[in-house]
Amino acid sequence: xxxxxxxxxxxxxxxxxxxxxxxxxxxxxxxxxxxxxxxxxxxxxxxxxxxxxxxxxxxxxxxxxxxxxxxxxxxxxxxxxxxxxxxxxxxxxxxxxxxxxxxxxxxxxx
Amino acid sequence: xxxxxxxxxxxxxxxxxxxxxxxxxxxxxxxxxxxxxxxxxxxxxxxxxxxxxxxxxxxxxxxxxxxxxxxxxxxxxxxxxxxxxxxxxxxxxxxxxxxxxxxxxxxxxxxxxxxxxxxx
Numbered sequence: 507x508x509x510x511x512x513x514x515x516x517x518x519x520x521x522x523x524x525x526x527x528x529x530x531x532x533x534x535x536x537x538x539x540x541x542x543x544x545x546x547x548x549x550x551x552x553x554x555x556x557x558x559x560x561x562x563x564x565x566x567x568x569x570x571x572x573x574x575x576x577x578x579x580x581x582x583x584x585x586x587x588x589x590x591x592x593x594x595x596x597x598x599x600x601x602x603x604x605x606x607x608x609x610x611x612x613x614x615x616x
Numbered sequence: 617x618x619x620x621x622x623x624x625x626x627x628x629x630x631x632x633x634x635x636x637x638x639x640x641x642x643x644x645x646x647x648x649x650x651x652x653x654x655x656x657x658x659x660x661x662x663x664x665x666x667x668x669x670x671x672x673x674x675x676x677x678x679x680x681x682x683x684x685x686x687x688x689x690x691x692x693x694x695x696x697x698x699x700x701x702x703x704x705x706x707x708x709x710x711x712x713x714x715x716x717x718x719x720x721x722x723x724x725x726x727x728x729x730x731x732x733x734x735x736x
Contacts, residue, residue, distance in 0.1 A: 541722035550726040605663035
């Protein structure tokens with residue numbers, strides 16, 4: 507059981523937009539920065555979003571992040587088949603004194 | 617360019633220990649914390665702990681306290697993660713990941729992962 511809650515799967519057609527939610531609590535999402543990671547099959551996770559809504563160099567602006575209260579959202583526009591992957595949110599939990607992750611969301615681009 | 621390279625796969629018997637290394641290059645080793653994250657087969661990411669390469673200070677997830685030790689060798693720009701009293705549930709890919717250097721707790725560079733298999 508993960509501390510952060512994500513939908514197990516989402517799907518959309520190529521070219522469309524999808525959002526992935528990440529729900530937490532006051533001890534984690536509300537009061538700490540959220541980051542998002544993309545994990546392609548058989549590879550290490552890759553940083554997509556940090557500090558709630560910032561993109562590292564090289565990450566296209568099709569990827570966006572937002573946060574409101576105890577929930578964060580990853581948005582992906584102009585979906586491509588190459589976006590099929592598992593997506594994880596993560597943040598610090600002040601009560602646990604630990605980094606916590608969501609259970610991951612599998613994105614299918616149909 | 618920043619690189620984080622881990623040691624190779626390990627096969628261990630229950631009750632044994634494993635020590636995984638993680639060599640960093642392309643940046644000042646002591647300026648960024650290093651984290652360890654593991655992923656069991658078909659499962660999500662699980663944070664294990666963090667080491668400060670400057671002084672060697674560590675913080676471990678409660679689940680692993682008493683069973684894990686993270687160390688560093690600044691002369692080799694390498695961090696190590698040792699997990700003891702292995703059980704089958706420890707079978708996973710273990711990643712080291714560079715922390716942000718500040719208070720945001722995100723991971724910008726990841727090692728390639730080290731598969732640790734625990735089986736009798």
